[in-house]
Amino acid sequence: AQSVTQPDIHITVSEGASLELRCNYSYGATPYLFWYVQSPGQGLQLLLKYFSGDTLVQGIKGFEAEFKRSQSSFNLRKPSVHWSDAAEYFCAVDEGSGGSQGNLIFGKGTKLSVKP
Amino acid sequence: DAGVTQSPTHLIKTRGQHVTLRCSPISGHKSVSWYQQVLGQGPQFIFQYYEKEERGRGNFPDRFSARQFPNYSSELNVNALLLGDSALYLCASSRSPGSTNEKLFFGSGTQLSVL
Numbered sequence: 001a002q003s004v005t006q007p008d009i010h011i012t013v014s015e016g017a018s019l020e021l022r023c024n025y026s027y028g029a030t031p032y033l034f035w036y037v038q039s040p041g042q043g044l045q046l047l048l049k050y051f052s053g054d055t056l057v058q059g060i061k062g063f064e065a066e067f068k069r070s071q072s073s074f075n076l077r078k079p080s081v082h083w084s085d086a087a088e089y090f091c092a093v094d095e096g097s098g099g100s101q102g103n104l105i106f107g108k109g110t111k112l113s114v115k116p
Numbered sequence: 117d118a119g120v121t122q123s124p125t126h127l128i129k130t131r132g133q134h135v136t137l138r139c140s141p142i143s144g145h146k147s148v149s150w151y152q153q154v155l156g157q158g159p160q161f162i163f164q165y166y167e168k169e170e171r172g173r174g175n176f177p178d179r180f181s182a183r184q185f186p187n188y189s190s191e192l193n194v195n196a197l198l199l200g201d202s203a204l205y206l207c208a209s210s211r212s213p214g215s216t217n218e219k220l221f222f223g224s225g226t227q228l229s230v231l
Contacts, residue, residue, distance in 0.1 A: 036222075043120070043206055043222035044159070090158050097222075103149065103172045104220070106158030 002027045002093050006107035013081050015116050020109050021076040023091030032094035033074040034104065035065055039087045047089075048073060061085070086114045118142070120209050120223035128229045129197050137192040137226045141209030145221070147171070148190040150182055151206040154223070159206055164189055166213055193221045194228075 003026040013019055025031055032051050036044040048059025055067040065076045072090060088111045092104040121140045129135050141148050146163045147166040151159035161174040165184035189210075195200055204225040210218045 039225065043224045044208075044218055045222070049219075092158075103161050103174070104151075104159075104210055105161070108156070108158050 001032075002105050003063045004091050004093050004105055004107035006089075006091055006110050008110045009026070009108070010111045010113065012049055012113040012115060015083050016080050019078045019085070019112070020074075020110070021089050021091075022097065023074045023107060024072050025074060025091075025093045026072065029081075030097045031064075031074075033067060034092040035059065035063070035074075036090045036106075037087050038090065038094060038109075041046070044090065046084070081112075081114055083114045086112055088112070120207055120221050122205075122207050122223040122226050125224070126227045126229075127141055128231060130231050131197055131199060133197050133198060133230075134193065134195050135228060137194075137205050137207075137228070139190045139192070139207030139209075139223060141188050141190070141207075142221055145209035145211050146188050147210045148188065149208045149211050149220070150190070150192045151208065152176075153204040153206055155203070162192070164213065171213060197211060197230045199230050202228060204228075 005024045007022050034049045035047040036086045037047055038044050047063045048057045050067045059063050063078050067074050069101045088109045091107045123138045149164040150162040153159040163182040164172040164177050168184045182192045184190045204227050206222055206225045208220045208222045210220050
């Protein structure tokens with residue numbers, strides 16, 4: 001069965017510092033991978049997705065992620081964090097075939113705090 | 117255009133009761149998925165519906181059921197509520213499943229508390 005691991009439960013970074021959130025997946029074939037962000041009391045917003053092709057994926061809000069098959073990883077990065085980036089971040093893999101996107105398996109999330 | 121709307125936003129029930137949660141997808145979206153998010157965890161897939169047909173089901177007991185209406189709105193029903201059903205229930209919609217170009221849009225959820 002597919003699974004997603006986010007090793008870091010909580011990360012604190014200074015505003016303006018760089019950020020990397022880790023995500024490891026378990027899946028036999030080529031995975032469809034996603035990063036979502038959730039602000040308190042809000043639903044999930046898609047930051048970026050990887051289906052195939054270029055392993056470095058650009059997303060919204062200045063985020064990017066790199067797919068590394070050899071490490072089964074899909075880490076999220078941002079060169080300079082803003083206070084508004086404080087939120088919870090979820091990595092997800094698609095369970096269905098063909099990238100159905102309706103049946104996602106999520107990691108447990110990483111809460112990001114930003115200090116001035 | 118309105119996003120995915122869910123009602124109610126908050127709900128308090130007691131053990132053994134039944135609850136119905138509602139979701140209206142974005143106009144033009146025909147696929148609806150339901151997720152349960154327990155505090156401190158990631159969302160867990162419950163159901164996906166497309167064109168009124170169940171397309172996928174997660175590992176949830178038969179107390180959980182759902183349906184999709186001709187206008188593509190959806191209901192999630194939970195019978196015989198347990199304390200462990202307390203969670204944020206999220207609905208998500210997309211135009212259709214199976215396309216890599218599709219994007220899943222989430223509602224803000226219904227916060228269910230079971231006492």
